Amino acid sequence: MTATAPTPWTRLAGVALLYAGLSWGAWHFFNPRVVANTLPALSEGSGRVFFLASGLALAAVILGGLRYAVAIWLGAWLAGLASGQTLGISALLACAAPAGAAAGLGWIRRSPAFDTTLPDLSHYLQVVGAAVLGAAVSAGMGHLVLLGTQHTSSGDFLPSLVYWWMGDTLGIVLLTPMILLWRPHRQRSTSRHRVIEGLLIVGLMMLFGADIHLGLGLLVNSGLSASIQTSMSQAYWLFMYIALLAVRVGRRATSAALVLAAVINVTGTYHGVGVFSQDGSARLVSFWFFHICLSLVGLSLAFHTHTNHRLRKALARREVKAHRELSNIEQALNLHTAVAVLDGDGLFSTVNEQFCRASGYSAQELVGQSPQQMLFSGLQDQTYDQAIEEQKASGRPWMGEFANRAK
Secondary structure (H helix, E strand, O other): OOOOOOOHHHHHHHHHHHHHHHHHHHHHHHOOOOOOOOOOOOOHHHHHOOOOHHHHHHHHHHHHOHHHHHHHHHHHHHHHHHOOOOHHHHHHHHOHHHHHHHHHHHHHOOOOOOOOOOOOHHHHHHHHHHHHHHHHHHHHHHHHHHHHOOOOOHHHHHHHHHHHHHHHHHHHHHHHHHHHHHOOOOOOOOOHHHHHHHHHHHHHHHHHHHHHHHOOOOOHHHOOHHHHHHOHHHHHHHHHHHHHHHHHOOHHHHHHHHHHHHHHHHHHHHOOOOHHHHHHHHHHHHHHHHHHHHHHHHHHHHHHHHHHHHHHHHHHHHHHHHHHHHHHHHHHHHHHOOOEEEOOOOOEEEEOHHHHHHHOOOHHHHOOOOHHHHHOOOOOOHHHHHHHHHHHHOOOOOOOOOOOOOO
């Protein structure tokens, strides 16, 4: 018995529930009102500085069209209700999410050649542009609702707006490329040794990440823990792991590792542990800039490496085709035309079978010898020979008839 494909309503419901889960999770685990006394100096909007649900929203409308805007609104509305918002406020705020996704989709659709499989860096950068615009629309609409319903003051409006925009932008930059790259489509399968190599790199990244950003002390007995946990600069170890994944394994592994690293990092940051917890009230801003840079650098390197591999394969295929065509031309020439190639000193370097047959000499006898010495008959005047020499000196082939002496 084979499974039937999900109906559109099933997909819409699935997107709505997944959006609601991601949105509620962000507010429940990373909201200063929930994580008590960890970020007392920051505004309420800072709870959205890491918001993966926005990445899901943009990926849904890119792959399924604007019909998924209804599912996104429903998911945002359910998440608002689960977070304690009133029915009306939750319904109004939920409009911001599909509006931002629609704005991002509009940006992407400016280019009719956009490919949802993200084959190269230019398509990935279009997603980044959509993140900037879509997050601005979502944050602006959401905060106008909060201001109009007097749920935020004019003094807190701008800081909260910026945090909202930062969270939605980071969520799209992290999650949307991962969904587009990992969705089922025809592509070359990854070899087993690459999978093993990728798992080892991700395992090491998680080991260091646990010490750097969660303070779990997994390396206490290794002699490395003190230097890793006390220095902000040690956070940049992540760049090495992401670069290794980008070059050695590929785009899909890199995108997944970026999301995993961000989740580990933001967990420690919001709970006051790890390297970014040392950064005072600017800890979330530092976290955001770090992971925006890490994502842009890591995936840009992955796309650049992927494009280079693809171009090298295309070049190899063209070389094989050109060699085959050249071989066919050479065979045709050998059947019907006498061909001789001279080196820079005017000596035979290559002769074909027809030339040997016409001259009576073998290739071994002719190569390295002068045409005048081997074939000169004296039947053509000096002007004729001079014209041939001038053509040869210019680097262009000469074609014509010789009155030469055979062996």
